[in-house]
Amino acid sequence: MLRCVRLLPAAVVTRTFSRCCSSSYVARMRFMNKLKEDEGACLAALDSGDVFLYHTLAPLLRKTQQGGVQLPLLPAKDVEGILNRLGRDGRSMVKESVLITCTEQNHALFCLDVGELDQGAVEEACEGNFVDLRKAFFILRGEEAPLVARGQALLRWHQGNGFCSASGQPTTRNQAGSQRVCHSNGLVYYPKMSPVIITLVSDGKRCLLARQASFPRGMYSALAGFCDMGETMEETLRREVAEEVGLEVGAVRYSGSQHWPFPQSSFMVACHATVAPSNAQLDVDHAELEDARWFTLEEIRAALKARTPPRNPPDQPPTIWVPPAYAVAHRLIREWAEDQERHGDGKR
Ligand SMILES: NC(=O)C1=CN([C@@H]2O[C@H](COP(=O)(O)OP(=O)(O)OC[C@H]3O[C@@H](n4cnc5c(N)ncnc54)[C@H](OP(=O)(O)O)[C@@H]3O)[C@@H](O)[C@H]2O)C=CC1
Numbered sequence: 001m002l003r004c005v006r007l008l009p010a011a012v013v014t015r016t017f018s019r020c021c022s023s024s025y026v027a028r029m030r031f032m033n034k035l036k037e038d039e040g041a042c043l044a045a046l047d048s049g050d051v052f053l054y055h056t057l058a059p060l061l062r063k064t065q066q067g068g069v070q071l072p073l074l075p076a077k078d079v080e081g082i083l084n085r086l087g088r089d090g091r092s093m094v095k096e097s098v099l100i101t102c103t104e105q106n107h108a109l110f111c112l113d114v115g116e117l118d119q120g121a122v123e124e125a126c127e128g129n130f131v132d133l134r135k136a137f138f139i140l141r142g143e144e145a146p147l148v149a150r151g152q153a154l155l156r157w158h159q160g161n162g163f164c165s166a167s168g169q170p171t172t173r174n175q176a177g178s179q180r181v182c183h184s185n186g187l188v189y190y191p192k193m194s195p196v197i198i199t200l201v202s203d204g205k206r207c208l209l210a211r212q213a214s215f216p217r218g219m220y221s222a223l224a225g226f227c228d229m230g231e232t233m234e235e236t237l238r239r240e241v242a243e244e245v246g247l248e249v250g251a252v253r254y255s256g257s258q259h260w261p262f263p264q265s266s267f268m269v270a271c272h273a274t275v276a277p278s279n280a281q282l283d284v285d286h287a288e289l290e291d292a293r294w295f296t297l298e299e300i301r302a303a304l305k306a307r308t309p310p311r312n313p314p315d316q317p318p319t320i321w322v323p324p325a326y327a328v329a330h331r332l333i334r335e336w337a338e339d340q341e342r343h344g345d346g347k348r
């Protein structure tokens, strides 16, 4: 949990993403592209830009006066000053920031991991707390969750790709942090994502949710699996459903996609799939899944309404709940429930 924090000192100005974001998409994308290609322009954008912080990949969050939680965006110059006061070379450290996004007014947003510093000292100086990213997904709203997801994924990628896998020599990053190069052989490395297909299977009246033993107590989600090399999206979907619950799916419908920072950055492609009611007998692979079962619309409505994560005493049966609103699994489950309410038997 976040501790209470004092009000910010007047010198530390912060912004929130929603306040500094506006809408000209083309101008924004072209400016971002320039920052990835032009080292000088990127450094200038950093000097006038904002930074949000991580400590060992946990984002810094701050309580708002209204009782909510926000991602504080600190002017890069202020971060430099804070790091200097904590005994580091603030300028050099801030230059390690990674570009995340920018506004139409060419105001750039970067992130930085200060994991080499004492966590408590940074928290005190920045008036916030570093929070595990999975917990942050439960408390951040709107545009902030994808920002912290992207930031963590990029920082993790840089931390794990300091050396060329062909030559063993160190790699160097560009100023934006959008690539790393091995100067001994010219190999260029780009941030990597693994494709994952996530599927909500329905038999027309019920939908299928499953849980792995590692999930938090009571949480169920849609079936997911990594793509094997050479597979199409449909092939992965059919294989994963067959492997995990022993079903052969019929029609498949694409729903949407999302970047997911776990375990090492996944590109989630979300689909709905159907099975005939006569073909809905489950044969669960318990090496992969602790449980998988069909849920009625009533059960899904209750799971969508459950406080997340629920606070059940351990001696009571767990409340069933689903991943937080930001997760694409939540979107699939909500879409299914809405579809049932419109077209199925699920009268309110
Ligand atoms: N955003 C969302 O709404 C949701 C996201 N997810 C994400 O989807 C991901 C995939 O789901 P999951 O059911 O675990 O996948 P799988 O069913 O494919 O099982 C995971 C296993 O696949 C193997 N594997 C194959 N390729 C990879 C790879 N590129 N990276 C890691 N492991 C690989 C590993 O086995 P081994 O260790 O034996 O090598 C791993 O333990 C999860 O990591 C989870 O973060 C899941 C549900 C909801």
Ligand SMILES: [Mg+2]
Residues within 6 Å of the ligand: 223, 224, 225, 244, 288
């Ligand atoms: Mg799986």
